[in-house]
Amino acid sequence: MQLDWDVIVVGAGAAGLFCAIEAGKRGRKVLVLDNGKRIGRKILMSGGGRCNFTNIYASPDNFISANPHFCKSALSRYTQWDFIDLVQRYQIPYHEKTLGQLFCDDSAKDIVAMLAQECDQAGVQIALSQQITAVSSEGAGYLLRTTTHQLQCQSLVVASGGLSLPNLGATAFGYQLAEQFGLKVLPVRAGLVPLTWQPSDKAVFEQISGVSLPVTAEANHILFAEDMLFTHRGLSGPAILQISSYWQPGDELLVNLTPGQDLAAFFTAQQQQHPAQELKTTLGRVLPKRLVEILLTLKVFQNQPLKALNPKSIERLCDSLTHYVFKPNGTEGYRTAEVTLGGVDTDDLSSKTMEAKQQSGLYFIGEVVDVTGWLGGYNFQWAWSSGWVAGQYC
Ligand SMILES: Cc1cc2nc3c(=O)[nH]c(=O)nc-3n(C[C@H](O)[C@H](O)[C@H](O)COP(=O)(O)OP(=O)(O)OC[C@H]3O[C@@H](n4cnc5c(N)ncnc54)[C@H](O)[C@@H]3O)c2cc1C
Structure with a gap:
């Protein structure tokens, strides 16, 4: 040489x-x-x-x-x-x-x-x-x-x-x-890395690994609108990889599970058309059904006929779906990070x-x-x- x-x-x-x-x-x-x-x-x-x-x-x-x-x-x-x-x-x-x-x-x-x-x-x-x-x-x-x-x-x-x-x-x-x-x-x-579960969340959410949905993910006042994927280890998908570069250990991750939808109007209309329908079934129209089951287990909502909902409970439900808070444990680190x-x-x-x-x-x-x-x-x-x-x- x-x-x-x-x-x-x-x-x-x-x-x-x-x-x-x-x-x-x-x-x-x-x-x-x-x-x-x-x-x-x-x-x-x-x-x-x-x-x-x-x-x-x-x-x-x-x-x-x-x-x-x-x-x-x-x-x-x-x-x-x-x-x-x-x-x-x-x-x-x-x-x-x-x-x-x-x-x-x-x-x-x-x-x-x-x-x-x-x-x-x-x-x-x-x-x-x-x-x-x-x-x-x-x-x-x-x-x-x-x-x-x-x-x-x-x-x-x-x-x-x-x-x-x-x-x-x-x-x-x-x-x-x-x-x-x-x-x-x-x-x-x-950066650009999957986030990992707290042990308690892992036990619940690993059951729906493979489920993906469009969300907005927000941390430190930065927000990305893309898909999110549940995995065995935690959260991934483009929305999560993007926000991981802004997320710091200890931060909450704020996720809108139903972005771009007027949920209150949707529930009110469904209530009028199908008063006897169970809330779980209605939610299955806007969210993956396996995620709805988990949200029910976590008591994010109570399964009841739509006619039992009042404007206040619809508002509370909309708020918990559009401002869902995850508390990741950390990231997968350099082993899988893109940057x-x-x-x-x-x-x-x-x-x-x-x-x-x-x-x-x-x-x-x-x-x-x-x-x-x-x-x-x-x-x-x-x-x-x-x-x-x-x-x-x-
Ligand atoms: C799985 C994966 C997928 C990605 N996909 C995309 C994508 O689709 N689009 C995109 O924009 N970005 C993507 N990225 C990010 C992108 O690959 C990097 O940002 C980019 O490659 C950085 O280029 P670089 O030349 O600075 O460093 P690198 O591409 O990392 O190159 C550095 C080189 O230096 C060598 N090196 C390191 N230390 C030494 C040493 N001591 N002596 C001699 N050589 C050394 C390394 O072996 C390597 O060949 C991805 C990253 C990963 C990990």
Whole structure:
């Protein structure tokens, strides 16, 4: 392996490959190092194997960061439309699944193959199964020791991702390196992750694992309207994954089990049309029947003929269904989380170049940075955008 490089990128994921391509196009001699056996491992397993590669509505509002303004520059300079252009140039078939989320028609392999071809054309070298043992700054550049080589570069780009899915090669490398060079790292935690039951809730709700329904889920004044899924371990589904990034241990989760419906009008009409009908049967028209059974067990309502309801009891029932409170125990953690919240403090990075403000030639991009997207293709867009901008300067 050649030992002297203009740019070394650590991490052959979405951000690292994209940065390497851009730097290579500028004529920089670029090496990408990864600890895994293949490139783009998370891309391959993303979106159920079809990679939700961007979102047509991506905007800074879809990202969580201690500094919500930081992502604006990169997202506006390399947009979702730029990435869509690239995908179209490679004639990769794709479709919008829902809410602006773009997925490959066939396979996430199409995206990885596109990135591999772009790397090839830009003269980017990739070394896999590499273990980096030490990094130091050396004159105007950096020295990296691996178990087999001693490598030098002018610019070092850290694209080593977050901590989610440790069995896919996730390491704390990027955070440790940031701290080694004096950058602040904000506390990290699992995001886009299922929430788990308290033991008492588990005994009740695990009976309806597999049941899914449209809800709004709210925590800390943030609300998402999508599907929620009951599982053996707790709550999942898009609404829960989204809100998990805002939920903190100890917080309540407020769920509207019947969003977008005028429940009071529905009950009043049903009462007039079917006065002898049991409330359980009526509820089965607006909620999954197995959930209705559980709500009955939990005494959320009393089963009685509709004619026994008065306006006050209808109001109470509507309130308990539209403001149902869950108290999750925690999250499933990094084992199943799609992303890591927190990370390298954006205060220590240039939003224009992604270079460390106090450490010239050192760049941080992608998920290792304290910018985390919602579910729906936003995290890949951040990887492409932040990788692209760093690639113009490193
Ligand atoms: C199951 C799953 C599904 C997902 N689906 C989607 C989706 O459909 N759409 C979306 O937008 N986002 C999705 N995400 C999130 C998205 O995959 C990540 O946000 C994105 O991959 C981050 O890109 P990255 O390049 O910063 O990091 P990564 O893709 O994590 O790449 C980092 C690379 O660095 C390597 N590495 C780590 N430590 C070292 C080290 N010490 N030395 C050398 N190499 C190292 C890793 O092996 C890895 O190859 C999903 C995540 C998961 C876990």
